[in-house]
Amino acid sequence: MGREREREVQQYTVEQLVAVNPYNPDILPDLENYVNDQVSSQTYSLSANLCLLRLYQFEPERMSSQIVSRILVKALMAMPAPDFSLCLFLIPERVQMEEQFKTLIVLSHYLETGRFHQFWDEAAKSRHIVEAVPGFEQAIQAYAIHVLSLTYQKVPRPVLAEAINIEGLSLDKFLEHQVVNSGWVLDKGNGRGQLIVLPPNEFNHPELKKNTADTVPFEHITRIFPIMG
């Protein structure tokens, strides 16, 4: 409890620091420490990390490849948000040519194009990079589930297994957990293999969307206020 609070206080300070000094080179060491904090405490701040990349961009001689690499892994974990691209826009091309960054760019490419099978293969080959950041696997699984939920009403078990890289008994356990906590439903699938019914949303049930189109925004109503008065 005590430690937890301490962390919150510190987090507050760094965010505050960025807000007050968005263009101050003196906060660079604080921001670097903050990246390491985010890694160990499984928190994330895009604006602080972009601020650091900006300072590196202004003074390339102060750049630390290790920190950049951690920022990029964290950005991958923020998928589906476009954070990884946002970071790359700020990293000079010659730096992106370094081997570890090339690997991360390939990983991002697989995620961006829904090729989870290739992603997990490649990630397994680059354990040293991704395993340095706790929570990596879970974050990517969450992204995979997000994309599946946009796409499928009912997803075949093998497709799901491939996307989240969980199989057999572990997958059964995982599904059990999702059934209880996230409203997933298991469907026998007429003998052609198990299907998983993902919770409905307006993207996999487009008919749910229609309601919003029928509402009238308040600003439009205000136009007739003078008349009603």
Place this chain on the structure above:
Amino acid sequence: MASFDYEDAPANSAAPASSQSHEVLGYDPNFVPDSVKSFAVHLYRHIREKNVYEIHQMYETSFQTLSERLFKDTPWPSVDAVAHYVDNDHVFCLLYREMWFRHLYARLSPTLKQRIDSWDNYCSLFQVVLHGVVNMQLPNQWLWDMVDEFVYQFQSFCQYRAKMKNKTDQEIALLREYDQAWNVYGVLNYLQALVEKSMIIQILEQEKEGLEQFTANDGYDYDGGSNVLKVLGYFSMVGLLRVHCLLGDYHTGLKCLLPIDISQQGVYTSVIGSHITAIYHYGFANLMLRRYVEAIREFNKILLYIYKTKQYHQKSPQYEQILKKNEQMYALLAICLSLCPQVKLVDETVNSQLREKYGEKMIRMQRYDDEAFAIYDELFSYACPKFITPSAPSFEEPLVNYNQDAYRLQLKLFLYEVKQQQLLSGVRTFLKVYSTISLGKLANYMEVDEPTLRTILMTYKHKTHAVDGDGKITSNADVDFYIDDDTIHVMESKPAKRYGDYFLRQVVKLEGVINDLDRIKLD
């Protein structure tokens, strides 16, 4: 209207004897023609009397006329030669120098020394403003131009500095000596300081509660105060958006613009240059963030606005700039609509202009072959901001040019994104003609295997659904579909008719008609 005239004595009349500098420069920087004397004296008086209307006339019209007539390819007279006509007024001299440099940048090419001097002048000017000793009322146009020119000269300096190959030893020595000139921290911090010191964010906040009249008064102060700091702070937010876009930092750029509600008219729309700069960069940043619908909406609005109002700007010194940005935004709109074909978001007028300019190219862009990529490349390169590398060069190593580096990186990453989306165009074509289709059949049509098709469909969903910071999902999709096991179901996307909006418009219209009727007196 101004009663004085700018008629000059003929050029061969008693000009002062050429000084030495005259010989070297080919003109005499200390010769002040009568018309310039009159210009300075009157402008100075109008500023002291806070006559915004006259200041604006002189600034927009007289300055241009004089430049066109007397200083086509030479600079204006030096500030030292003019100062004694205006009581050596410190602030006026800073303003005069700001215009002097702006004219120089526009018509001649500034030397490194002049670039550095202009930086110094901006520092002095902004410091005076920031320390609150300015008691003037200046036209929005001028204040916008200051911010705009400040950012432009910064960009120009970065481009100039990055061309290291043909620098003389003297230039390199100057660059080393004045390493603070146009330093990126300095530039950003001045803009940021103007935003903060002006309290503009708080003012805009309070305005929502009716406690401020900033927008209603177009930023002017009618209680005897000065509008300079407030409006400079306001425009600096647009300036920051632009600088961040030049640096490739789109997220931060959009954040800087956040206090301005661009869905509404505001002080930023009171000056066409600021309106265009704000929307051009806003749209570009959204394009890079894959929020195509947002980019299309705003490009559409401003292109329609420019189309309707173009004729009023024909005489403006910004006219050429307006036309150029207009063309660039059509190119960006062509890119957006190729990646996200939602033509229904675009007004008929804008659409027909777009077809005229890019119709043929847009058809080829759908093909996703090498030629299509070449067109994406061409349009992006033509329409993107002039990206900069903000860091100083290393003077030790062999001197290399790096002025293209930033642009090449942004282009490469953009084309990378286009490639990731290359198969989506094909899938769209099929989904539009089926209401249900099995994965196997579609895979067959698209000549890919089924697992690949699944990845393409997921890519489509991912790329067309933007997720913002709070986890809110916004759909940019032009086709709605879902997969049930191995069948794709496509929902016909009917354009959502906004009956509510339509009715409300009619209510207002009817009220207008009734009012008109009431006004008619029947004899």
